[in-house]
Amino acid sequence: MRPLPQEDFAPAPRPASAGLNILVVGVGGQGVLMISKALALMAQRRGFAVKQSEVHGMAKRGGIVFSHVRFAEQVWSPTIARGEADMLIALEWAEALRWLDHLRPGRGVFIADTRKIVPPFACRSRKLGAPSAYARETPADVVGRHADGCALDATGIATALGDSRAANTVLLGRLSAWLDYPVAEWHEVIAAIVPKGTREINRAAFDAGRAWTPPAPDEAPAASAAAAVAPGPDLRIGVSIDAAWCKGCGICVKLCPERCLAMDGPKAIVRTPAACTGCRVCEWLCPDFAVTVRNEGVPA
Amino acid sequence: MTTLTALHGNHACALAAIAAGCRFFAGYPITPSSEIAEHLSHAMPKVGGTFVQMEDEIASIAAVIGASLGGLRAMTATSGPGFSLMQENIGYAAMVEAPCVIVDVMRGGPSTGMPTRPAQGDVMQARFGSHGDRPVVALAPASVQEIYTETIRAFDLAERLRTPVTVLYDQVIAQLLESVAVPAPSAVRVRERKWANGASGWEPYAADDDGVPAMARPGDGHRVHTTGLTHAESGFPTQAPPVVDRMMRRLLGKIDVNRALIEKHETLAAEDAEVLIVAYGITARAARRAVTTLRETGVKAGLFRPITLWPFPEAALARLAGRARAVLVPEMNAGQLVLEIQRIVGHTPPVRPLTRIDGEPIAPDEITAAVRELAVHA
Amino acid sequence: MLDATPKTTCDQKAPFDPREWLRLAAMPHFMCPGCGHGIALRALLAAVHDCGIAKDDLAVVCGIGCSGRVGGYIDANTMHTTHGRPLAFATGLKLARPDLTVVVVTGDGDCLAIGGNHLIHAARRNLDITCLMLNNEVYGMTGGQASPTTAATRVTSTTQSGAIEPTFDACALAAAAGAGFVGREVTRQAPALKTLIARALRHKGFAFVEVMSDCTEIYGRKNDLGEAPEMILSQKADMRPEQHRDAPDQPFRPNALPTGVFVERDLPEYGERLRAHAAAIRGEITP
Numbered sequence: 025m026r027p028l029p030q031e032d033f034a035p036a037p038r039p040a041s042a043g044l045n046i047l048v049v050g051v052g053g054q055g056v057l058m059i060s061k062a063l064a065l066m067a068q069r070r071g072f073a074v075k076q077s078e079v080h081g082m083a084k085r086g087g088i089v090f091s092h093v094r095f096a097e098q099v100w101s102p103t104i105a106r107g108e109a110d111m112l113i114a115l116e117w118a119e120a121l122r123w124l125d126h127l128r129p130g131r132g133v134f135i136a137d138t139r140k141i142v143p144p145f146a147c148r149s150r151k152l153g154a155p156s157a158y159a160r161e162t163p164a165d166v167v168g169r170h171a172d173g174c175a176l177d178a179t180g181i182a183t184a185l186g187d188s189r190a191a192n193t194v195l196l197g198r199l200s201a202w203l204d205y206p207v208a209e210w211h212e213v214i215a216a217i218v219p220k221g222t223r224e225i226n227r228a229a230f231d232a233g234r235a236w237t238p239p240a241p242d243e244a245p246a247a248s249a250a251a252a253v254a255p256g257p258d259l260r261i262g263v264s265i266d267a268a269w270c271k272g273c274g275i276c277v278k279l280c281p282e283r284c285l286a287m288d289g290p291k292a293i294v295r296t297p298a299a300c301t302g303c304r305v306c307e308w309l310c311p312d313f314a315v316t317v318r319n320e321g322v323p324a
Numbered sequence: 325m326t327t328l329t330a331l332h333g334n335h336a337c338a339l340a341a342i343a344a345g346c347r348f349f350a351g352y353p354i355t356p357s358s359e360i361a362e363h364l365s366h367a368m369p370k371v372g373g374t375f376v377q378m379e380d381e382i383a384s385i386a387a388v389i390g391a392s393l394g395g396l397r398a399m400t401a402t403s404g405p406g407f408s409l410m411q412e413n414i415g416y417a418a419m420v421e422a423p424c425v426i427v428d429v430m431r432g433g434p435s436t437g438m439p440t441r442p443a444q445g446d447v448m449q450a451r452f453g454s455h456g457d458r459p460v461v462a463l464a465p466a467s468v469q470e471i472y473t474e475t476i477r478a479f480d481l482a483e484r485l486r487t488p489v490t491v492l493y494d495q496v497i498a499q500l501l502e503s504v505a506v507p508a509p510s511a512v513r514v515r516e517r518k519w520a521n522g523a524s525g526w527e528p529y530a531a532d533d534d535g536v537p538a539m540a541r542p543g544d545g546h547r548v549h550t551t552g553l554t555h556a557e558s559g560f561p562t563q564a565p566p567v568v569d570r571m572m573r574r575l576l577g578k579i580d581v582n583r584a585l586i587e588k589h590e591t592l593a594a595e596d597a598e599v600l601i602v603a604y605g606i607t608a609r610a611a612r613r614a615v616t617t618l619r620e621t622g623v624k625a626g627l628f629r630p631i632t633l634w635p636f637p638e639a640a641l642a643r644l645a646g647r648a649r650a651v652l653v654p655e656m657n658a659g660q661l662v663l664e665i666q667r668i669v670g671h672t673p674p675v676r677p678l679t680r681i682d683g684e685p686i687a688p689d690e691i692t693a694a695v696r697e698l699a700v701h702a
Numbered sequence: 703m704l705d706a707t708p709k710t711t712c713d714q715k716a717p718f719d720p721r722e723w724l725r726l727a728a729m730p731h732f733m734c735p736g737c738g739h740g741i742a743l744r745a746l747l748a749a750v751h752d753c754g755i756a757k758d759d760l761a762v763v764c765g766i767g768c769s770g771r772v773g774g775y776i777d778a779n780t781m782h783t784t785h786g787r788p789l790a791f792a793t794g795l796k797l798a799r800p801d802l803t804v805v806v807v808t809g810d811g812d813c814l815a816i817g818g819n820h821l822i823h824a825a826r827r828n829l830d831i832t833c834l835m836l837n838n839e840v841y842g843m844t845g846g847q848a849s850p851t852t853a854a855t856r857v858t859s860t861t862q863s864g865a866i867e868p869t870f871d872a873c874a875l876a877a878a879a880g881a882g883f884v885g886r887e888v889t890r891q892a893p894a895l896k897t898l899i900a901r902a903l904r905h906k907g908f909a910f911v912e913v914m915s916d917c918t919e920i921y922g923r924k925n926d927l928g929e930a931p932e933m934i935l936s937q938k939a940d941m942r943p944e945q946h947r948d949a950p951d952q953p954f955r956p957n958a959l960p961t962g963v964f965v966e967r968d969l970p971e972y973g974e975r976l977r978a979h980a981a982a983i984r985g986e987i988t989p
Contacts, residue, residue, distance in 0.1 A: 269729060273736030273918065278931030308892035309934065311740025312730055313720050348798055369980030374797045376976070379823040383790035386783065390763070390794025393781060394802070398794070416784050542761050542779035542795075542802055545710070549725075549774050551782035560728065560774065 043072060043096025045104045046199075049123045050115030051141055052087045055192030058217060059113060060091035062196055065213045066205060067095035077102040088119065111202065112171070113195055115178075116141050118159045120166075127171050134173030135198050137191055138163055139180075149301075174198065174238060181232050190222070190229035197233025207234070260320040261302040267291050269314035276306035276315050327506045333468045333498040334401075337427055337491070338363035339506065340475035341399050344514045346425070347373035348398035350387035352380055352406060355439040356495040357429035360401035381406035385413040385426065392422040393550060395541040397479055397514070401427035404446050405436065408453070414488050415454030416552045418575070421486035421529070421537065423517060425478045428490055429498045432683045441683030442495035444605055444656040448663075450490045451634050457572065459579045461586055462490040462634040464604040468502035474631065480514045481586060485578060486536050492633065494656065496606045496685055520546055529571065530557040535578025579635050587637035590629045591644065593619060597626025599695045600648040600673075602641065602665050604630050607654050607686050614691035625695050633661070638668045645669045650698040654678035654686050674698075714754035723747040723757070725777045732771065734842075736922075736930025738915030741889040742836050743772050745913075746805070749899035753803075761802045763792040765817060767843045768917075769809035769836040786817030789824040792831050800973050803903065804830070810837040814850040814870045821872075821910075825879035828907045829972040834899065835872055835910065838917035846920035857924045872912045877965045882907035884965035888914040890937040891961070898963065907971045914961075 046063055050056040060076055067074045072095035079090055092104045106126050111133045114120030120136035127134060146157045163175035178194035193214065200210050211227055218226045263284060265276075272290040285306060286295040292314070294300075302319030331339065338360050341349070349368055351361040361377065368375040374391070378384040384400045391398040402410065407428045417424055430446045432438030446453075450462040461481055465474040475491055482489040520526055520540040528548045531537040537557075540546035553561035554568050562568060579586065592615050594600060599618075603611035608629040618625035628644055630637055645651050645665075650673050653662040662677040669675050678694045680686045724747075733740050750760060757778045764773035766785035773780040779802070783791045788806045796804040813821050813835045824831060840858055841847040847860040851872070855864040877884045883905040887895040895913060902909035916922060916933040927933050981987045 271730070271735035273930040275736060275931050275934055279935070308744065309741055309890070310744075311733060311735075311737050311930075313724065313740065313744060314730075348794065350794060366983065369983040372980070372984075374976065374980075376793070376797060378790065378793070379819050382787060383793070383820055383823070386787040386790035387794030387797070389783075390781075390791035390796075391798035392794075393791075394795045394798035396798045398798070413784055413787065542799060543758050545758055547757060547778055547780075549780045549782070551774065552784060553782065 043094075043099070044110045044203075045108055046093045046111045046113065047090065047104055047109040047123055047126050048093065048113045048115075049088075049090040049119045050192075051119060052089050054089070054115040055189070056089040056091050056115060059115075059192050059196050059199075060093045061217055062210075062213050063093045063199075064095070065217065066203075066210065067093075069209065069213070070095075070205070072096060073099045075099045075102040090119075090123070111135065111199065112173075113199055115192055115195060117163075117175075120175075121159050121161055124166065124170060132171050132173075133202055134167065134171035134175075135195055136163070136166075136173070136175045137178040137195060138175050139177065139191070174236070176233075176236055176238075178233065181236070182229050185225060185228050185232060187222070187225050190225050193218075193226045193229035194233035194236075197230035198236055200230070200234050260318070261300055262297060262318040263294050263300045263302075263306065264316050264318075265292050265294060266314045266316070269312045270310075271312050271314075273311065275309050275311070279305050279309055281305065325508045326511070327508075328503055329506055330501055331468055331472075331504045332359065332501050333471045333493065334359035334429070335363055336468045336472040336504050337401070337475050337498075338367060340472040341425070341479070342367055342371055342373070343507075343509060343512045344397065344476040344479035346397045346399045346479060347371065348388065348391035348396045349373070349400065350376045350378050350384040350391070350398070351400050351402065352378055352384050354381070354403045354406045356431055356498050357401045357403045357406075357427060359498070360427060360429075381409040382413060385410040385417070385424075388424045388426075389413060389417045389420075389422045392417070392424045393420070393542070397423070397425075397483065399425040399427065399479075401429070403429050403431050403439070404433045404443075404449070407446055407449060411449070411453040412455075414490075415456060415458055417488040418454070418458040418460075419552045419554075420550045421539070421575070422488070422550075423479075423482035423486050424488050425475070425482050426488060426490045427475070428492050430492060430494045432681075438683045440495065442606060442656060442685055443681070443683070444492075444494055444607065445658075445660070445681075446492060447633060447655070447657065447660040450492055457576060459485075459487050459576055460490075460634045461485065461487060461579065462492055462632070463588075464492045464631060464633045465497065466493075466605050466608045466629065466631075468497060468500055469504045470631070471497060472504050472506065476512055476514060477588075483517045484515050484536065484585070485582060486517070486539060487578070490634075492605070494606050520544065522546070527557040528559040529555060531574055531578065533581075535574055535581045583635055586632055586635060587640070588631040589637045589640055590627075590631060592627040592629070593624075594626035594628050594644045596624060596647070597644070598624040598649045599698050600626050600628055600645055600651045601691060601695065602628045602630070602651060602653045602661070603655070603691075604633060604661065605656075607656060610686050610688045611654060611691050613688035614695065617688065617692055618695055623695060623699050625699075636664050636668065641665070641668055645673065645675075649673050650701075651675040652678055652691070652694055652698055654680075654691050654694070656680050656686060710757045712751060712754050712756045714752055718748045718751045720744055720747050723751065723777055724775055728775050731775050733768065734917075734919035736916065736918035736933070737768070737842075738838060738889040738913070738917075738934070739768055739772055739836050741892050742834065742895065742913045742915055743775065745889075745892050745895040746772075746807070746834060746899055747776065748896045749903055750803075750805075752896070752900045753903045755803050755903070759801065759803055761792075761795055761799070761804045762807060763788045763795065763804065764807045765809065765812035767809045767812050767841065768838070769807055769812060770843075772807045772836070786812050786815070787820060788812070789817060789820040789831070789833060793824060793827070793829055796829055796831055797973060797976070800830075800977075804832070805903070806831055806833040808833065808835050809849075810835065810839060810851040810870075810872070811841045811849040814872055814875070818850075818875075821876065822879040825876045825881035825908050825910065827972045828880060828882055828969050830907055832899070832902045832905075832909045833876075833911065834902075835912045836915045837872065837912055838915045838921060840917050840921040842917045842920050846917075846924060856921075858921070859924075871959060873910065873959070873964055876910035880908075880969070881910045881965060882967050882969045883909035883911075883963070885910075885963040886912040886914065886959060886961045888937040888961060889916065890934050894961075901963065901966075905966065907969055914959075 114136040178191040182190040432441040659677040760778040762773040765788040
């Protein structure tokens with residue numbers, strides 16, 4: 025595929041006769057499967073053989089979901105091998121990066137929502153405002169350098185239209201710009217697969233995605249790389265131990281996730297107060313009411 | 325206005341409880357006391373009170389104490405086996421000073437014994453049934469009329485002294501139909517429990533001169549801790565010997581201080597009696613007849629009838645017994661109250677038991693014969 | 703109520719501070735280091751706070767044993783009654799004073815052995831009482847004798863070569879007896895325990911909550927269960943229902959039983975039923 029001309033909002037449509045390998049990825053609850061279903065239906069209408077395989081069973085909400093959609097004159101394997109995807113549609117930024125290596129080197133098209141859904145295990149420091157271990161790569165690092173395509177705030181666009189859940193349809197609209205299929209047919213397919221009450225918003229989302237243009241450089245939100253709040257002593261958070269009530273059972277010391285507390289002879293003491301995140305485990309589990317955690321804003 | 329009506333003993337007890345302001349009854353069926361529960365199951369709701377049949381006698385007395393701590397006048401009724409089961413919690417009521425009334429309709433024992441036969445075998449159980457030393461008040465009515473008045477008095481004493489009060493009577497009076505003069509409600513006097521009034525420095529077990537501490541009700545702002553553990557004035561447990569001694573002597577002492585209020589007895593021809601009969605409950609009625617018969621034949625017999633069994637009206641008895649040549653104690657057991665009489669009277673004059681444990685009441689003739697024998701030998 | 707001290711109120715929106723609910727003069731409490739009962743006490747107080755129940759309107763009725771001493775530390779109307787009987791005392795109290803929130807704190811021995819009869823009848827009657835059974839699988843106060851929840855093979859003072867009796871599933875018992883609300887939680891999950899207790903408090907009728915608590919000093923020591931932190935950490939690992947089913951001879955903690963809410967059903971509340979019945983007897987309403 026030829027590189028995406030950044031100055032030209034309308035990518036050159038692929039000839040409708042060619043087959044494609046499209047990988048749709050995201051996390052549970054985003055609507056990965058709706059996109060792949062729409063693609064599969066559309067391909068069927070064009071008379072292609074279609075294979076779609078997906079993994080979603082263990083995703084629940086927030087877990088990984090991916091779907092392989094392959095259509096051509098004849099399709100044998102149901103899955104797309106690494107380096108063989110023509111297009112990668114990602115509904116979540118880190119998932120976009122995770123699957124990047126599946127794109128055809130130098131030729132794949134990359135369409136991603138820039139929204140981040142930060143998983144709990146990326147929060148290595150539970151301090152308020154601490155930086156997370158979420159992927160550091162920005163859209164600028166990827167688009168035009170490792171792959172062609174676009175990264176857009178599809179969730180923001182859908183939210184502006186009235187329902188953030190239509191972000192997947194925004195991306196589908198964007199994707200449609202690469203495929204030489206009639207818009208009216210897309211509208212029909214979408215209307216057929218979305219719940220009745222959401223047809224309007226999905227149609228609007230599709231159109232918005234299809235018509236999306238990259239913002240001018242000066243319009244790019246400067247806050248996208250807002251400096252993370254530096255971790256450090258937080259006056260709103262603190263742990264203290266009443267030695268008179270402490271019986272030294274050691275529960276708080278052993279169960280503190282941040283290892284803030286230590287035994288000092290027969291009593292527990294606060295050893296590294298700055299490490300306290302205010303999670304209250306010690307407070308809840310102290311049988312002697314000796315631990316008090318101050319954490320303004322978090323219910324006791 | 326007093327109304328004259330014919331009532332069974334147990335029915336009179338139930339009516340008296342309602343008249344005394346009892347608004348909570350918890351019980352468990354047992355012969356021969358069940359009629360009290362039966363009457364109250366219908367009468368209690370009518371006056372806005374609560375009747376509940378519990379799963380056993382232990383639960384019954386527990387619920388009664390719970391209701392009492394909640395602020396109500398409360399009562400249960402049972403017979404010997406159930407009374408045995410209640411003993412631990414009666415001790416608890418005495419310890420936490422929860423006013424309540426326990427009616428024990430005595431039947432033949434031990435164990436299941438003779439459920440439908442009368443006895444007076446629970447006299448010592450009423451006194452010593454619960455472990456440890458505790459204040460004890462027990463009343464022994466001898467007629468249906470007296471069941472009525474003594475049940476009301478039991479509530480009055482329980483509320484004023486903050487202690488459990490036992491009403492002891494036997495199967496005969498329980499199921500005897502007699503005419504009763506039911507006083508007008510206005511004539512029934514049960515004095516209000518001494519309530520805490522939020523004064524500063526108040527402590528739940530700090531007593532006044534009468535030995536009785538004012539009581540708090542849940543919800544009145546005092547937030548008291550009630551425990552069967554030996555506690556200080558604060559209500560919290562203590563094992564400090566001087567505090568324990570002070571608290572226990574006050575607890576037991578409130579009975580002694582108020583003896584004049586609690587003790588009650590009746591005499592018949594006792595002032596110049598050479599043979600003094602000491603009898604209570606149904607046996608006292610036979611003794612009364614015996615005294616009359618004996619006096620007619622020139623034998624100077626007299627009757628001392630304790631209506632309050634515990635604490636025993638000992639000063640009154642000691643005075644009269646001192647003038648007699650012999651004391652006879654007829655009772656429907658193997659000799660229980662006679663031990664207390666012997667303690668009070670000492671060696672002179674001699675105190676002799678007259679016992680019957682076959683499930684039959686003692687007849688006047690038996691008493692007459694025993695007195696004649698004593699009069700000759702003493 | 704004469705001129706008593708002003709009634710307290712409870713601002714459930716304010717942050718929970720246990721010190722407002724404890725009798726500070728009695729603290730620190732007398733429970734052993736690491737005893738789970740202290741954790742359960744905190745969860746109870748937090749739940750009461752969440753429900754907005756004022757101290758003056760709260761009555762806590764306890765029995766005898768380690769669990770029986772929990773109530774004394776609560777700044778409310780507290781009753782430390784006789785062994786096994788708190789539910790019976792509470793029945794009388796709640797019937798006499800429907801305006802009070804009555805909570806019973808009892809233990810496995812108190813509630814299932816000596817007081818088992820009262821448990822099944824309280825559940826059957828469905829009077830509006832919340833019963834917290836702190837299950838530490840042992841009679842701690844008397845020196846560590848076996849209780850009705852001591853698991854097979856466990857060593858106690860009275861089962862020195864291992865317990866052999868089957869155990870009670872207290873929740874199944876309460877549910878079968880007719881309780882309207884039945885739940886179980888471990889102290890390790892203290893916030894969830896609080897939520898469970900709050901739900902039980904809000905339930906109208908008899909609510910039974912079994913709290914799996916650790917006896918660290920006696921039961922833990924006799925059975926090599928580790929120190930307090932190890933014991934509380936193992937509460938999670940020990941939740942193995944399949945082991946409970948398939949290998950009853952293997953040592954396991956009864957907290958291998960499932961946790962959560964097992965029964966939540968609307969049944970006629972006994973106090974209301976009784977009062978309606980009384981009104982019918984008085985002829986105020988037709989039954």
